[in-house]
Amino acid sequence: MPPPTSTDPWLAARRFGVVIDAGSSGSRLQIYSWKDPNIALIDGGDSVRHTLPKVEKGVKVGEDWITKVEPGLSSFADNPEGVAGYLEPLIQHARSRIPPSLEPETPLFLLATAGMRLLSPIQQARVLNAACQYLRSASNFRIEGESKDGPCGLSVQIITGEEEGLFGWIAVNYLMDGFTGRRSEKTTYGFLDMGGASTQIAFEPADSKLQNNDETLVDVRLRLLGGEEVKHRVFVTTWLGYGTNQARERYVTETIRLAEEARTADGVDADVIPDPCLPKDLVLLETSPRLDESFSHSSAPHKLVGTGSFTQCLQKTAPLLNKDAPCLAAPCLFNGVHVPPINFASSHFIGVSEYWYSSEHVFGLGGPYDFVQYERAAMEFCRRDWDGIVEQHELSKQSGLLGGDGEVLQDGQVVKTGVWGDRVELSRLQMQCFKAAWVVNILHEGIGIPRIVDPGGNSSTRGEQVAQQAEVKGLGRPMFQSLDSVEGIAISWTLGKMVLEASKEVKPLSSHTKPLVDPAQDIPSTSQNPPIKPIRPPFFDLDVIEEKLSQHLPPALTRQSLGFSPIAFFFYIVVFLLLSCMICRVRKSFRVTFRRMRRSPFKRDLDISYSMEEGSLPPGAPRHSSSWTIASLFRSLRRLMSSSLVPSRPRLTPLITTTPRPHLRHAHSLPTPSSPARATPTQYHNAYPTFGTSTSSQYHSRSSSPTPTVLGFDDDGSTTSMLPSSISSLSAGAPSVARSRNSSQMSLATLVPRSLSRASSMSQIPTDTLGEE
Incomplete structure (x- = not known):
């Protein structure tokens, strides 16, 4: 659809922002919009003075505010020339939804995550430079200039897992009205995110003394519409290798290793290995390149046969948390990572991504988390025969069911379970038992959320008894809930980034107020061990410079025509000439210094002999002559350095x-x-x-x-x-x-x-x- 016209009242005083989430499997563009903060304050008055700017979808109606392309941006590590064609449909989609007159004042961000973090620094620099060049040339969106942060400043960058967690924390608390000028009336929500490679936690510790003294906390500053600034000190950390996919790989490696040891000790056939984390009778061929070469069969495929025991799966995956790792800065949760104490009596946590998928898409238990309900659903799923699961999946696809929560409703009642829609693939069903166990272990054994068990052993639990706020916002239990969206707005770290950008446009109460910046930019430079270490690819790279200059060279002078890089050749010639000039410049000084080194003992002996002729020695003069000393060498070297650095005086007549x-x-x-x-x-x-x-x-x-x-x-x-x-x-x-x-x-x-x-x-x-x- 075309962009809205100037006569559309929805467009009046509306601002836009664009974020490209460059993930490992694809890049997703999201368009956000908000009303000009000054106009919003005039229209709303005191009722909105203590609220943040309202960030909404970037379109008036529909879902065209989101579009996605595949594969991930990191796939162009060795082919940066293809980045322009890759990003073109995303930029064209944004330009078709935002009026051209508003492009110059619309910020555009390309923020890369896990996939780009795995590339080498040189590959990162090439891809980011190619993306920066295209974004500048293909649109008039507002993009930062070149700086130490990158070719497009902070507009095109790779963000860390900690930054991703902080933006997600802002998004959750924005949707849940966790930010207000009256801190005594509100408490913020903790944020949990789990992907395939890592898991993050971000929360505001309740202990006020800890907030003032803990250097591991990060300042998150936002500005309300009335100009008042609110600051929260947030702890954020990430565990690499503790996402579902990486955890599964480590689990398979450990399972095969134990089987190989059993083969060596007892002669047991280790080619067929029982796996309680797979549905019953599911057979998967797994290899583990991580095993030591001492196991002769480790590189060969092994058959993992599912036994479908959720309880045993919990027990076998718990050691993967590595809770026995040394804790250098107590307290630690798991893998030796420091985390401040969490008061679960007052802390509320919201989980997204895998927490939501594992709960909702198969079990239909998204929202308020109840351990008894969740455990019961997982046990029932794991012990199901795999052939029956595949048959049911095919029937669901043929009947065109659009659900995905595994339940069939009739007259408001659940009449059948285990029915999944098209968005639930067989690969999800294969790993559902393991992922469900891993989520439970992370929540309870890792983070420490207490298990609430119905002491009476009733068949039903209190999972449906939620607070009034849960009825409005879709939340329930005060300790943990899994969510995907609130009031139609998806919970995403990109939303948190846009909330921060909209907050930056609010006029402060004082002209001396410190400008708002991203949390990672607010960390003092004097910090000995900063909690966030931004990813900054190398600023200088010949290939990157060549990509910039090759556009202005004739075709006959390009790398493809010459067979070598003309930019690199010219660079090395310049370096050689500079070195030659420096050598010529210090040649005379070196020759004079060398002569002085040879002549200085003779001159010193003459001074001493003539002093002795008059009957006295100069103070500090040696009693014996020496042809060479270390001190004279250092004096000569100092003269050489000073003569090479300081312009020589002209010789006087x-x-x-x-x-x-x-x-x-x-x-x-x-x-x-x-x-x-x-x-x-x-x-x-x-x-x-x-x-x-x-x-x-x-x-x-x-x-x-x-x-x-x-x-x-x-x-x-x-x-x-x-x-x-x-x-x-x-x-x-x-x-x-x-x-x-x-x-x-x-x-x-x-x-x-x-x-x-x-x-x-x-x-x-x-x-x-x-x-x-």
Whole structure:
């Protein structure tokens, strides 16, 4: 049917939201709608101020708000190009039900569950990227931009089992009016969900002290139409491998293992194994790849023959709960998983999915749960002959019965049982005995819900005596009920997601109020052990980048045409060039550092020798020379790192300055001052006016004019003094007037200003100026 027109009063101030539940067996699109929160508050007034926005079906009449495609999205793990064609009928269906003018403000979510969780991170990234690209190009629905959460932000993502449980908890309590601004008048319902691979629990602990201190709880914040925010601290966890299918696989593995052990010990034929969890005389061929290779027949098919004993099935499946597993954070329910204490006197639990299917579709006992009724129905079904069950199933299909609860009503009375409609397949009937036992064990042995047994042993129980709320909402017992829908609205985690989105549109009471986000986004980043760890595929992947860019490349440059990935080739070329540039950049620094490592022991020995010549060692100087030390290596490495990270300074040209020529003196005729470094050239000249006739006159004739001194910069930036050649020649003439070898040696203090570095100065002065005759 076409989308509603603008003249339709139902469409006035209506908002829409679309969710694609990408499960393991198929993807289901659901369209929801709600009235604009501001308009709803104006129309309803105080009567709706303390309620959440009313989320309804996305169509005015009919069931066109749901459509489904098969198989699951995870089947495109190795063929992401097929995702677009897979999603096309879903998007076209949504566009045909939502007015085009409302598409830009309609949020669209593709949230994948169990099937996508089993893929590798790279496969997850490819599928999500392909889905994101198609959703952006095929519609104008509101989709988040690229972020750390994914190519389409939180609009296209894989949710965890805990997130699935929290959304389901919101849906249940929304339908049951569990949310209100007056917390003293209401209590929230716990949520139980069981699929084929896992089972979840989500509930709000009744202990207020526990709510304030337990870090395993998650904040769920919603906003009522009046702007008031309600916050609930909810515990949620999931048990992987404890869904019905995975539990059945573990049960078969254990059964075959015990049979193989019996074969080895007693020589018993283990090819035929009695199974109390199958209807009587049903034969199934089962193999178990999980068994150890020591059992020679483990990989061969084994015949499991049903004995139809529900009581024995309960006993044999109970150990699968693994209640003896170590509990690291007490208290624990089963498999060592921590769960806060549950007060069943005040807690109400609602079960969906397998809890509903196992109760309603075969036994007709959906709704209020009564253990006596349920156990009686299961025992009767299990001990039925399998051939009779198959015959009855065929008759039901031929007569066109549309039931499914196994009961035939006539004038309001049940006249026959064991009659099933088309939606109950033979595979369901084969596993019904096992699934019924597994549900009972999870509820009572696992979660701990008390068994309520009629002490009088009457043939009827109190299952039909329900509270007034049960008559209105379809609920009964305060401890546990199985449900599929409430007032025509299916209980689904997708509904909880849409309730949260509608709540986000409510205007808060204060502009400083923290925005509403999904519960998983509300967990503090400082949490050491967060209760929910979102699934985020890798952000960087060459194949994903190639898929994005290949759309803009000519056909001749694609992978199919070239035989290799041009994007990957270009990427590796860029990486090679960058590495080459980095190596060239640090080449000089590495060479200089290597030279310093070789030269530093020689320079250090020179410093020590000249210090010893003046009668003292510098503080901390070693008493012996060493050619190499660990400290010098680390100093060189630090210089290398700093020079490679910090831009090098340009080499400066030599700077010529003028300084007065220092006076020369005869070394042996000088009195030894207490501090030679403080003596000035003028003092020495006044004390010894005649150094030599020719030399002295030449010196005095030139001392009136300044003598240029050249200052340069070493490789490491230190200043180096280069004395003019006149001083060197003057120094070379000193031995001619010397009377002895000792008197011919001139002190370095009189030749070079003390402010200059000794090591740098000596590297520039020829060695023959040291006074050798």
